[in-house]
Amino acid sequence: MNMHPQSDPQVLTTRDGTPLKVSLAKALRREKLRSLALIAPLLIFILVTFAAPIADMLLRSVENGIVENTLPKTVNALSGWDVTSSQLPGEPVYKALYEDLKVATAEKTHTRLGSRLNYEASGMSSLFRKTGRRIKRMDEAGPFAEQFIDIDKDWGDLATWRLLKRYSPKYTPGYFLNAADAQLTADGIAMKPENERIxxxxxxxxxxxxxxxxxxxxxxxxxxxxxxxxxxxxxxxxxxxxxxxxxxxxxxxxxxxxxxxxxxxxxxxxxxxxxxxxxxxxxxxxxxxxxxxxxxxxxxxxxxxxxxxxxxxxxxxxxxxxxxxxxxxxxxxxxxxxxxxxxxxxxxxxxxxxxxxxxxxxxxxxxxxxxxxxxxxxxxxxxxxxxxxxxxxxxxxxxxxxxxxxxxxxxxxxxxxxxxxxx
Amino acid sequence: MTESRGASVRYENVQKSYDGETLVVKNLNLDIPPGEFLTMLGPSGSGKTTCLMMLAGFEPATHGEIFLNDKPINNVPPHKRGIGMVFQNYALFPHMSVAENLAFPLQVRGMGKAEQEEKVTRALEMVELGSFGSRRPAQLSGGQQQRVAVARALVFEPELVLMDEPLGALDKQLREQMQYEIKHIHENIGVSIVYVTHDQTEALTMSDRVAVFNDGIIQQLSEPDQLYENPQNSFVAQFIGENNKLSGTVVAVDGDTCDVKLDDGTMLKAEAVNIGAVGSRTTISLRPERVEFDTHESMDNLIPGEIREMIYLGDHIRVRMKVAGNDEFIVKVRNRGEKRDLRAGQTVEIGWAAGDCKALDPVA
The missing domain is CATH 1.10.3720.10 (MetI-like)
Structure with missing residues (x-):
């Protein structure tokens, strides 16, 4: 506020000694409050019905909690696995996957995860559906790795695990890359093949x-x-x-x-x-x-x-x-x-x-x-x-x-x- | 600016109608010699601006011909007439600087850059705005904008400049100052100027001749002093300066003078200017400053009047009186410092010479 540009440093006061700016602000406060109260209904309406939904929608462009929410133990177990290695993850990861999927199948959330991952690589949806159908018949004693690969050989494919690992963080640039005709590969960001660009x-x-x-x-x-x-x-x-x-x-x-x-x-x-x-x-x-x-x-x-x-x-x-x-x-x-x-x-x-x-x-x-x-x-x-x-x-x-x-x-x-x- | 003689203008039987039902300008004949400052004066709707617009080329004449330097210009488009014009609200181009505004008429004439700059500088100096070239019109005061508008109308050295109420938007003091400036510019350059205004002071101050317009007709065309001293009809007498009206009937005519019997029976001697035969109605016009309280026997007209009101105005005193049934009769008394025993309610004798009151056409 430069309402009172003063050349001398002395603070102007009212007659009872309050600084002029303070009493001015006090005098204007009521007016400000009243005008705020007048626009409040519209402001709230806009916030609730316009700003908030848009913000929520925009957040969805980077939000990716679904992998971690559906497969919490797997994501945790995978954190030790190196994406660039040529080795499949170890038995503990498969065990975690089994436990996660058992819960997910009971709650029927595994198909949702499948569709989500299907945006990134086709075949993921059917992989999760198939695994979900067969998970009850799996031997709880293990070994889990073999059983999973037996259900679908994609579980023995490095690409599947790299995908899971890549999309396990809570936020992802995947949608934006997709929107720009690019994708996240093992070697970083790359353009999609020519015939898939749109x-x-x-x-x-x-x-x-x-x-x-x-x-x-x-x-x-x-x-x-x-x-x-x-x-x-x-x-x-x-x-x-x-x-x-x-x-x-x-x-x-x-x-x-x-x-x-x-x-x-x-x-x-x-x-x-x-x-x-x-x-x-x-x-x-x-x-x-x-x-x-x-x-x-x-x-x-x-x-x-x-x-x-x-x-x-x-x-x-x-x-x-x-x-x-x-x-x-x-x-x-x-x-x-x-x-x-x-x-x-x-x-x-x-x-x-x-x-x-x-x-x-x-x-x-x-x-x-x-x-x-x-x-x-x-x-x-x-x-x-x-x-x-x-x-x-x-x-x-x-x-x-x-x-x-x-x-x-x-x-x-x-x-x-x-x-x-x-x- | 080089000394250039002005152009001559001639209107010949010019008529103008906008709707085909009424004539805004009725048979105008007007001769403007080179270098003259002519003012078209009249109330709004009297046809004066229409006459100017026809000369500028923005309105076609319905009938008749206008000549510029003896060449008919009815079919010449405005931009080829080479007439400078100052508009009522200046019409300075808001998106150009002052210098660009002045350079515009030179640019469209294909003048070289160096010559343009020289002329713009000279024009700005003429109106004493030398350092304002880079400003936008909106950053100037009303008076400065006015001067730029005048400079722009003159910068391409036209032989004729039209001004359409150019001082209307200025305050009184500035207006008076600009009147002199425009008059001096006219005297120095020698262009012809046709100036339109409804302000009689402006017309009297600046013009060589004034054409008083009313109802699409020139009521009187003469020099400013003649307009005031010798109005040819009641409209002019009423429109120019202050004026007392007395209605009556002509009872005798004797050469230049006539005897008029006012409606209350008072007899007056007046100068016969614009009257009919004996027995016709007439309106006497009398300037307030020509009436005397110090009467003497040799005065042509001596009549009693009752003082209604005294207004002190410093240099003079306005006395409102009831004279011959007219209680709006004004007398101006010069303030010479002497005490004069005048009070409201008094009845005193006033007098004036026959030559100071004109018998004109009757006013309804």
């Missing part, structure tokens, strides 16, 4: 398509916003309703409408064939690919570009352009040198808004994107609801969030966030 491509495509959509929105929205800002009030209001109309229509309806328009037997193709621009055999493929995603999302996000642009343009007095013309500038120079620079804050606001909405978009790419027009968010949704690999979904989400924040930072450095004007 996420980097998806991230790149999401970024590229979002940028394309932002650009399309800008190119289409700028003239409309300009028109809105320069038309007389009556016509401007009518045009504004047309701009806002999509907001009042269901997103699903709008996207489905694009399906009707864009498909190969759709309205646009029929029309083009009818006027003879294209042959019946060579109908354009405009849906279930990138084109479909770009067209439909540009349409849906256009108002988010137009509105900030409009609100900025509305404040630009027409006398600037007139002044430029009176000073000898042609229409184009007056626009480019005088009008356009003043709309940059609106462009910034609109572009950020559209880009951030686009990068996390889900429904539209899902419906019209086909296979090469889907976004990273579609993959996240798949892992949340179908494959149930929440850790990977969380890791993908964290990367997406990080990418947006990074871009935000870069934007702030280049354009300056205080240059953004929403109204």
């Amino acid at each position: 996420y980097l491509l998806l991230f790149a495509r999401t970024l590229f398509l979002s940028l394309t959509i932002t650009l399309c929105c800008l190119l289409l929205g700028y003239p409309i916003a300009f028109l809105l800002a320069s038309l007389p009030l009556r016509s401007a209001n009518l045009l504004m309703i047309l701009v806002l109309l999509p907001f009042w229509t269901s997103l699903l309806v709008r996207t489905s409408a694009w399906k009707v328009l864009l498909q190969q037997e759709g309205v646009i193709n029929d029309f083009l064939v009818w006027i003879g621009v294209i042959g019946d055999a060579s109908r354009l493929v405009m849906i279930n690919n990138k084109t479909g995603t770009i067209i439909a999302m540009t349409h849906i996000l256009l108002p988010f570009m137009i509105l900030p642009l409009f609100s900025v343009m509305k404040t630009i007095s027409p006398s600037y352009v007139r002044a430029a013309k009176s000073l000898g500038a042609t229409d184009w120079t007056a626009f480019w040198r005088v009008y356009f620079p003043q709309t940059v804050p609106g462009i910034g606001a609109g572009a950020i808004l559209v880009f951030i909405l686009a990068i996390g978009y889900y429904i539209t790419p899902e419906l019209v994107g086909g296979t090469d027009g889907i976004f990273i968010s579609n993959r996240i949704a798949y892992h949340i609801s179908s494959s149930l690999n929440w850790g990977l979904a969380a890791a993908l989400g964290v990367i997406l969030l990080g990418a947006v924040l990074l871009l935000f930072y870069v934007y702030d450095k280049i354009v300056g966030i205080d240059n953004v004007k929403l109204g």
